[in-house]
Amino acid sequence: MLTGSVLAQSQEDNAIEEVVATGTRLQGTATAVIEERKNQAFVADILGAEQISRTGDSDAASALRRVTGLTLVDGKFIYVRGLGERYSSARLNGASIPSPDLTRNVIPLDIFPSSVIESLSVQKAYSPNMPAAFGGGNVDIRTKSIPSEFVAGIQLGVEADSNSSDGFTYNRNDSGTPTALRDAIVHYRGDFSLRNIIQRDGLYNNENGTAAQQAIAINDGLLQSLPRDMALKDESLDPNYSAQAYIGNSFEEEWLGGTIGFLASLAYDNKWNYKDRRNAVVSASLPENCSESMQTADDVTNSCFDSMVDSQVTSENERLNGLFTLGYRWKTHSLSYTKILIEDNEDESEIAIAQNPSQNQTIAADGIADYSQSFTYEERSLDVDQFRGQHTFLDWWGVGVDWHYTQSEAETDIPLQATFNFSNKYDGNGKYLNTEVNGGNGQVEYDYVAMDDHMKNWGGNLTLPFTLGRFEVELKGGWDFVDRARYYTTSSFFVNNSGSSIGITDKESDLLNLPSYLSDAFIADQNLFVAFNEPDAPEADDYLAAQKIDAGYGAFDVIFDNTWRFSGGLRYEEFKQVALETSSLIFNAEDQDVFFNEDNIKARTINTDDFFPSLSLTYIGGDSYQVRMGYGETVVRPDLREVVPVGYFDPLTDIRTTGNTQLVSSNLKNYDLRYELYGEMGNNLALSLFYKDITNPIETVLRVGDSTYTASFTNGSQAELYGIEAEWLYDLGWAADGFFTSGNITLSDSEVDIEASDAGSLTNTTKRMNGHSKYVANFQLGYDSANGEHSASLVYNVFGERILASGIDGRQDAYEQPFHSLDMVYSYYMDFNSTIKLRVRNLLGEDQEVTQDGVTVRSRSVGTTFQLSYKYDF
Numbered sequence: 001m002l003t004g005s006v007l008a009q010s011q012e013d014n015a016i017e018e019v020v021a022t023g024t025r026l027q028g029t030a031t032a033v034i035e036e037r038k039n040q041a042f043v044a045d046i047l048g049a050e051q052i053s054r055t056g057d058s059d060a061a062s063a064l065r066r067v068t069g070l071t072l073v074d075g076k077f078i079y080v081r082g083l084g085e086r087y088s089s090a091r092l093n094g095a096s097i098p099s100p101d102l103t104r105n106v107i108p109l110d111i112f113p114s115s116v117i118e119s120l121s122v123q124k125a126y127s128p129n130m131p132a133a134f135g136g137g138n139v140d141i142r143t144k145s146i147p148s149e150f151v152a153g154i155q156l157g158v159e160a161d162s163n164s165s166d167g168f169t170y171n172r173n174d175s176g177t178p179t180a181l182r183d184a185i186v187h188y189r190g191d192f193s194l195r196n197i198i199q200r201d202g203l204y205n206n207e208n209g210t211a212a213q214q215a216i217a218i219n220d221g222l223l224q225s226l227p228r229d230m231a232l233k234d235e236s237l238d239p240n241y242s243a244q245a246y247i248g249n250s251f252e253e254e255w256l257g258g259t260i261g262f263l264a265s266l267a268y269d270n271k272w273n274y275k276d277r278r279n280a281v282v283s284a285s286l287p288e289n290c291s292e293s294m295q296t297a298d299d300v301t302n303s304c305f306d307s308m309v310d311s312q313v314t315s316e317n318e319r320l321n322g323l324f325t326l327g328y329r330w331k332t333h334s335l336s337y338t339k340i341l342i343e344d345n346e347d348e349s350e351i352a353i354a355q356n357p358s359q360n361q362t363i364a365a366d367g368i369a370d371y372s373q374s375f376t377y378e379e380r381s382l383d384v385d386q387f388r389g390q391h392t393f394l395d396w397w398g399v400g401v402d403w404h405y406t407q408s409e410a411e412t413d414i415p416l417q418a419t420f421n422f423s424n425k426y427d428g429n430g431k432y433l434n435t436e437v438n439g440g441n442g443q444v445e446y447d448y449v450a451m452d453d454h455m456k457n458w459g460g461n462l463t464l465p466f467t468l469g470r471f472e473v474e475l476k477g478g479w480d481f482v483d484r485a486r487y488y489t490t491s492s493f494f495v496n497n498s499g500s501s502i503g504i505t506d507k508e509s510d511l512l513n514l515p516s517y518l519s520d521a522f523i524a525d526q527n528l529f530v531a532f533n534e535p536d537a538p539e540a541d542d543y544l545a546a547q548k549i550d551a552g553y554g555a556f557d558v559i560f561d562n563t564w565r566f567s568g569g570l571r572y573e574e575f576k577q578v579a580l581e582t583s584s585l586i587f588n589a590e591d592q593d594v595f596f597n598e599d600n601i602k603a604r605t606i607n608t609d610d611f612f613p614s615l616s617l618t619y620i621g622g623d624s625y626q627v628r629m630g631y632g633e634t635v636v637r638p639d640l641r642e643v644v645p646v647g648y649f650d651p652l653t654d655i656r657t658t659g660n661t662q663l664v665s666s667n668l669k670n671y672d673l674r675y676e677l678y679g680e681m682g683n684n685l686a687l688s689l690f691y692k693d694i695t696n697p698i699e700t701v702l703r704v705g706d707s708t709y710t711a712s713f714t715n716g717s718q719a720e721l722y723g724i725e726a727e728w729l730y731d732l733g734w735a736a737d738g739f740f741t742s743g744n745i746t747l748s749d750s751e752v753d754i755e756a757s758d759a760g761s762l763t764n765t766t767k768r769m770n771g772h773s774k775y776v777a778n779f780q781l782g783y784d785s786a787n788g789e790h791s792a793s794l795v796y797n798v799f800g801e802r803i804l805a806s807g808i809d810g811r812q813d814a815y816e817q818p819f820h821s822l823d824m825v826y827s828y829y830m831d832f833n834s835t836i837k838l839r840v841r842n843l844l845g846e847d848q849e850v851t852q853d854g855v856t857v858r859s860r861s862v863g864t865t866f867q868l869s870y871k872y873d874f
Contacts, residue, residue: 037676038626038676038678040123041127041557041565041567041616041618042123042125042126042127042567042614042616042628042630043123043124043125043616043628043630043672043674043688044121044122044123044124044125045067045068045121045122045124045727046119046120046121046122047063047064047067047119047120047121047122048118048119049114049117049118049119049144051063052114052117052120053114059109059110059111059112059113059114060109060110060112060113060114060117060120060139060141061076061077061078061108061109061110061112062110063114063117063120064078064109064120064122064139067120067122067744068686068688068725068726068727068744068745068746068778070122070137070776073085073771076101076108076109076110077104077106077108077109078090078109078139079136079771079772079773079802080122080124080135080136080137081124081136081137081690081692081721081723081725081746081748083135083136083692083721083769083771083772084769084770084771084772085104085106085771086104086106086135086636086639086698087135087136087636088106088135088136088137088138088139089106089131089133089134089135089138089139090106090107090109090138090139090140090141091131091138091139091140091141092140092141092143092340092384092386092406092408093140093141093142093143093338093386093388093404093406094140094404095386095404095406095408095457095459096131096406096455096457096482097382097384097406097408097410097455097457098382098408098409098410098453098454098455098484098486099410099453100344100380100381100382100410100411100412100451100453101380101412102412102449102451102488102648103641103648103650103651103657104639104641106639109139109141111319111321111342111344111380111382112141112342113244113267113269113319113321113342115155115244115246115265115267115321116143116144116265116267116321116323116340117141117142117143117144118142118143118144118145119142120139120140120141120142121139121140121142122137122138122139122140123137123138123140124136124137124672124688124690125614125616125628125630125632125670125672126612126614126630126632126633126634126670127555127567127569127614127616127632128553128554128555128568128569128570128571128612128613128614129461129476129478129553129555129569129571130571131480131549131551131573132551132571132573132610132612132634132635133634133635133636133637134632134634134635134636134668134670135634135636135666135668135692143323143325143338143340144263144265144323144325145263145325145327145336146248146250146261146262146263146325146326146327146336147248147249147250147261147263148250148261149249149250150248150249150250150874151246151247151248151249151263151873151874152245152246152247152248152873152874153245153246153247153871153872153873153874154243154244154245154871154872155242155243155244155245155869155870155871155872156241156242156243156869156870157241157242157243157269157867157868157869157870158239158240158241158242158867158868158869159239159240159241159242159271159865159866159867159868160239160240160865160866160867161240161272161273161274161863161864161865161866162845162863162864162865162866163273163274163275163861163862163863163864164237164272164273164274164863165236165237165274166234166235166236166237166274167234167235167237167272167273167274167314168232168233168234168235168274168312168314168349168351168512169232169233169235169237169314169349170230170231170232170233170349170375170515171229171230171231172230172347172375172377172416173227173229173230173416174377174415174416175227175415176413176415176416176448177415177448177491178222178225178226179225180221180222180225181222181225181226181491181493181530181532182491184222184532185491185532187200188200188532190532190534191532192219192222192529192530192531192532193531194212194215194216194219194529197215197218197219198211198212198214198215201214201215201218203215219529219530220523220524220528222530223495223518223523223528223529223530224520224523226418226446226493226495226518226530227416227418227446228515228516228518228519229515229516230375230418230515230516231512231513231514231515231516232349232351232373232512232513232515233512234512237272237274237314238270238272239272240269240270240271240272240865240867241269241270242267242268242269242270242869243267243268243269244265244266244267244268245265245266245267246263246264246265246266247263247264247265248261248262248263248264248325249261249262256330257330258328258329258330258331259328259329259330260326260327260328261326261327261328261329262324262325262326262327263323263324263325264322264323264324264325265322265323265324266320266321266322267319267320267321267322268318268319268320268321269318269319270316270317270318270319271316271317271318272314272315272316273314273315273316273317273863274312274313274314274315274863275313275860275861275862275863276310276311276312276313276859276860276861277310277311277312277313277858277859277860277861278308278309278310278311278856278857278858278859279308279309279311279654279857279858280305280307280308280309280855280856280857280858281305281306281307281308281709281857282304282305282306282811282852282853282855282857283304283305283306304855305855305857307354307355308354308355309352309353309354309355310352310353311350311351311352311353312350312351312352313348313349313350314348314349314350315346315347315348315349316346316347316348317344317345317346317347318343318344318345318346318347319342319343319344319345320342320343321340321341321342321343322339322340322341323338323339323340324338324339325337325338325339332391332392332393332394333389333390333391333392334389334390334391335387335388335389336387336388336389337385337386337387337388338384338385338386338388339384339385339386340382340383340384340386341381341382341383341384342380342381342382342383343379343380343381344379344380344381344382345377345378345379345380346376346377346378346380347376347377347378348375348376348377348378349373349374349375349376350372350373350374350375350376351372351373352371352372352373352374353369353370353371353424354369354370354371354372355369355370367425367426367427367428367433368423368424368425368426369423369424369426370421370422370423370424371421371422371423371424371435371511372419372420372421372422373419373420373514373515374417374418374419374420375416375417375418375419375515376414376416376417377414377415377416377417378412378413378414379411379412379413379414379415380410380411380412381409381410381411381412382408382409382410383408383409383410383411384406384407384408385406385407385408386404386405386406386407387404387405387406388402388403388404389401389402389403389404390402397464397465397466398464398465398466399462399463399464400461400462400463400464400465401460401461401462401463402460402461402463403458403459403460403461404457404458404459404460405456405457405458406455406456406457406458407455407456408454408455408457409452409453409454409455410451410452410453410455411450411451411452411453412449412450412451413449413450413451414447414448414449414450415448416448417446417447417448417449418444418445418446418447418515419444419445420443420444420514420515421437421438421442421443421444421445422435422436422437422504422514423435423436423437423438423501424511432508433506434503434504434505434506435503435504435505435506435511435514436501436502436503436504437497437501437502437504437517438497438501439497439498439499439500439501440496440497441494441496441531442494442495442496442533443494443495443496443497444494444495444518445492445493445494445495445533446492446493446495447490447491447492447493448490448491448492449488449489449490450488450489450490451486451487451488451489452486452487453484453485453486454484454485454486455482455483455484455485456481456482456483456484457480457481457482457483458480458481459478459479459480459481459551460478460479461476461477461478462476462477462478463475463476464476470560470561471558471559471560472558472559472562473556473557473558473559474556474557474558475554475555475556476554476555476556476557476569477552477553477554477555478552478553479551479552479553480549480551480552480553481549481550481551482547482548482549483547483548484546484547484548485544485545485546485547486543486544486545486546486640487544487545488542488543488544488545488641488646489541489542489582490541490542491532492532492533492534492541493530493531493532493533494530494531494533495518495528495529495530496528496529496530496531497526497527497528498527498528498529499526499527502526504517505517535647541646541647542581542582542646543579543580543581543582543640543641543644543646544579544580544582545577545578545579545580545640545644546577546578547575547576547577547640548575548576548577549573549574549575549576550573550574551571551572551573551574552571552572553569553570553571553572554569554570555567555568555569555570556568556569559620562620563619563620564617564618564619564620565616565617565618565619565620566615566616566617566618567615567616567617567618568613568614568615568616569613569614570611570612570613570614571611571612571613571614572609572610572611572612573609573610573612574608574609575606575607575608575609575637576605576606576607577605577606577637577640578601578604578605578606579604579640579641579643579644580601580604580644581644581645581646603661604643604644604661606643608665610635612632612633612634612635613631613632613633614630614631614632614633615630615631615632616628616629616630616631617629617630623678624677624678624679625675625676625677625678626674626675626676627673627674627675627676628672628673628674628675628676629672629673629674630670630671630672630673630674631669631670631671631672632669632670633667633668633669633670634667634668634670635665635666635667635668636665636666636668636694636698637665637666638663638664638665638698638713641659642659642660642663642698642713643659643660643661643663644659644661645658645659645660645661646658646659650711653709653711653804653805654858655702655709655710655711655805656709656710656711657700657710657711657712658710658711658712659712659713660712660713660714663698663713663714663715664696664715665696666694666695666696666697666698666715667694667695667696668692668693668694668695669692669693670690670691670692671690671691671692672688672689672690673688673689673690674686674687674688674689675687675688681731681733682729682731683728683729683730683731684728684729685726685727685728685730686725686726686727686728687724687725687726688724688725688726689722689723689724689725690721690722690723690724690725690748691720691721691722692720692721692722693718693720694718694719694720694721694752695717695718696715696716696717697715697716697718697719697752697769698713698714698715698716699713699714699715699716699752699754699769699770699806700712700713700770700805700806701713701714701754701758701759701760701762701806702760702761702762702805702806702807702808709805709808711805712760714754714758714759714760715758716752716753716754716755716758717753717754717755718752718753719750719751719752719753719769720750720751721748721749721750721769721772722748722749722750723746723747723748723749724746724747724748725744725745725746725747726744726745726746727742727743727744727745728741728742728743728744729741729742730742737786738783738784738785738786739781739782739783740781740782740783740784741779741780741781741782742779742780742782743777743778743779743780744776744777744778745775745776745777745778746775746776746777747774747775748772748773748774748775749768749772749774750768750769750772751766751767751768751769752766752767752768752769753765753766754766760808761808761809762806762807762808763806763807763808763809763810763811763812763813764806764807764812764813767803767806767813768802768803768813769803770802770803770804770805770806771802771803771804772802772803773799773800773801773802774800774801775798775799775800776798776799776800777796777797777798777799778795778796778797779795779796780793780794780795780796781793781794782794788829789828789829789830790826790827790828790829791826791827791829792824792825792826792827793824793825794822794823794824795821795822795823795824795825796820796821796822796823797820797821797823798818798819798820798821799818799819800818801815801816801817801818802815802816803815803816804816804850804858805850807852807853811852811853812852812853813852814850814851814852814857814858815850815851815852816848816849816850817848817849817850817851819846819848820844820846821841821842821844821846822842822843822844823839823840823841823842823843824838824839824840824843825837825838825839825840826838826839832873833872833873833874834870834871834872834873835870835871835872835873836868836869836870836871837867837868837869837870837871838866838867838868839865839866839867839868839869840864840865840866840867841864841865841867842862842863842864842865843864845862845863845864846862847859847860847861847862848860848862
């Protein structure tokens with residue numbers, strides 16, 4: 001009998017060992033993630049560090065597209081359940097932080113490298129402890145905490161791109177706005193005309209020449225202070241590479257008997273990318289059937305386009321990030337300080353040929369094509385200091401207190417943005433003849449942009465748990481305060497050729513050297529002038545904005561007989577905001593101080609307060625399943641830049657966009673129903689239904705002028721969004737040892753109504769919401785070897801077509817087409833310390849496309865990338 005028991009025990013041990021051996025690495029970490037999701041009172045999805053590692057995603061944005069119902073736009077912004085980025089929000093360890101993006105309040109999530117992320121939580125149902133600015137969902141980026149023991153490691157990686165073996169480089173001049181020009185704006189009140197220079201400097205005819213000659217010399221000096229030697233080189237691009245290192249440890253201290261720990265990490269990566277790009281405006285009188293020649297503008301008479309720009313774009317992205325966490329734990333109390341610093345720089349050059357078929361400005365017609373070279377260098381940084389505390393007072397009824405104070409600053413600086421415009425001429429056979437600089441304004445344009453966004457956020461929560469018979473009760477209350485200030489400024493300068501056209505070169509081989517034509521001698525010989533370029537009223541180019549949110553909430557969480565769970569509460573928010581456009585030319589006549597009109601301040605001020613309720617009901621079917629129902633009322637407010645008449649180019653659409661001072665907030669009613677099934681080995685299935693009723697939805701309104709689009713914003717009257725989601729993780733060991741599958745799919749639809757008086761020239765005043773996809777799908781086939789030395793994943797992602805820009809003047813809406821992304825990740829665990837990882841992205845070689853009226857109006861080549869990395873853990 002004893003022998004049988006020992007044998008049975010031995011068999012049980014072997015069975016347990018077999019489960020551990022065949023269970024996948026992903027399933028091993030999925031247990032904690034699933035437990036957290038099960039314990040959430042409101043619908044949420046959790047993505048753990050191991051899941052991110054399995055898919056090989058390098059940043060938060062690319063990782064989040066694996067979450068149910070989430071799509072990634074422009075590699076930066078997350079669309080939740082098909083709603084645009086304005087309907088999602090992001091926090092860092094529960095704290096609000098500013099965005100370094102010039103065009104949006106929403107944080108571009110690509111700036112957070114996966115190396116600092118412990119987990120990502122996406123809450124899709126509103127709860128009162130969340131900010132009321134909640135649409136599709138809220139993303140909480142949780143950074144890595146102090147380790148319980150010594151950890152250290154390094155990782156090195158190299159990457160090749162099939163699309164980026166060759167590209168264009170140049171010598172960058174990123175010293176920013178020249179001091180001479182900055183001083184001249186004040187001295188000459190922004191007017192660099194010869195007449196004003198003569199008047200302001202009191203010039204007169206003397207031995208130094210006539211007053212006009214002296215003024216010309218002064219203007220020439222200002223022009224010569226601009227960067228002018230940026231010749232392009234066609235050459236092989238360097239391979240992409242990355243490096244990171246981390247170290248951490250914990251120590252017992254003897255004074256109080258607590259634990260002190262730290263974690264420090266540093267990472268750097270550099271990536272080159274080359275792509276071919278096309279942007280076009282569909283002709284208002286579009287032919288019924290556009291032939292291939294008509295889509296390339298070779299057939300001018302029957303062209304499909306009013307304008308078309310073909311570009312060759314080369315970019316270099318350089319990112320440096322560091323994280324430092326220092327923490328202290330003593331009994332049921334913990335304190336921590338976290339410092340995060342992210343530097344993200346992008347350098348881009350573009351060679352573009354613009355053709356205007358509607359005006360016969362094409363090579364095939366009169367032999368003229370607009371040719372330009374542009375250079376943009378952008379620096380983005382995010383600096384975060386965060387203090388957090390968690391305390392449980394066991395002697396005081398188990399009261400729990402957690403708090404945080406977060407101070408952060410986002411900065412964006414564009415110290416170089418220059419565009420050189422030319423005209424290329426060709427003969428009747430399309431053979432290149434020569435290049436000229438036309439007479440007129442803006443033959444060269446320089447722009448210098450800077451934005452500073454400061455935010456302070458502090459808050460906390462007070463929790464009281466207790467048991468009352470068969471009821472387990474937790475009462476919760478909290479506070480949340482946000483103070484934010486943003487200053488955005490830009491200076492623009494035109495180099496004007498006031499005379500006739502000037503021939504630059506007749507050699508096609510010299511086209512890459514064209515930006516160097518503005519030599520000192522050329523400026524002295526030609527009739528060229530620099531002018532300070534201010535936008536025409538009422539549009540401005542600078543703005544100031546401040547925002548203050550004071551919030552408090554009360555909530556309850558009641559579990560009855562471990563079967564029914566009732567959760568909910570009420571949040572109160574007082575929201576104050578002022579956003580004012582400014583001008584570099586607004587001076588007080590006496591002391592040249594900038595001033596603001598009081599009536600303008602009042603008109604630009606928002607001061608509102610409201611209550612936001614939420615309620616969740618959960619039926620707990622033991623450990624195997626749960627059924628949740630949720631309701632919440634929330635708000636989506638316009639971005640800071642959307643409520644000031646400041647013009648900018650939207651990077652998603654390449655369309656000049658201007659804010660609308662009449663925008664109001666959108667109010668949402670959110671309904672959720674979710675069924676969750678849990679099995680062994682981490683297997684799980686979740687099915688969800690959702691519905692959103694939106695009042696005053698914010699939509700983009702387009703217009704056409706001079707064969708180009710412009711855009712602004714307006715409030716629709718009503719919108720609705722509804723759909724179904726499914727997600728799963730399932731072990732396939734019964735079919736093949738070590739294999740598993742996971743994935744998710746979302747099917748949804750939306751509709752927005754815009755009043756005719758607000759719709760401008762929109763073709764469809766009732767349509768799908770901008771950015772909404774009818775379907776989103778993610779599938780993963782994973783493998784982990786029994787000996788633990790190998791793991792692999794094949795990951796597929798696709799989204800349905802979505803409206804990138806609404807159609808106008810009879811044109812239909814422009815749809816971004818589905819992008820089928822297939823990635824492969826393989827990891828070889830050489831030993832306990834070393835890991836080699838191979839990742840291949842975009843195996844299908846897909847390109848991005850936008851179509852309108854069945855014609856491709858925008859395209860970008862993407863390419864396939866191959867990445868190899870080596871990691872060593874000490």
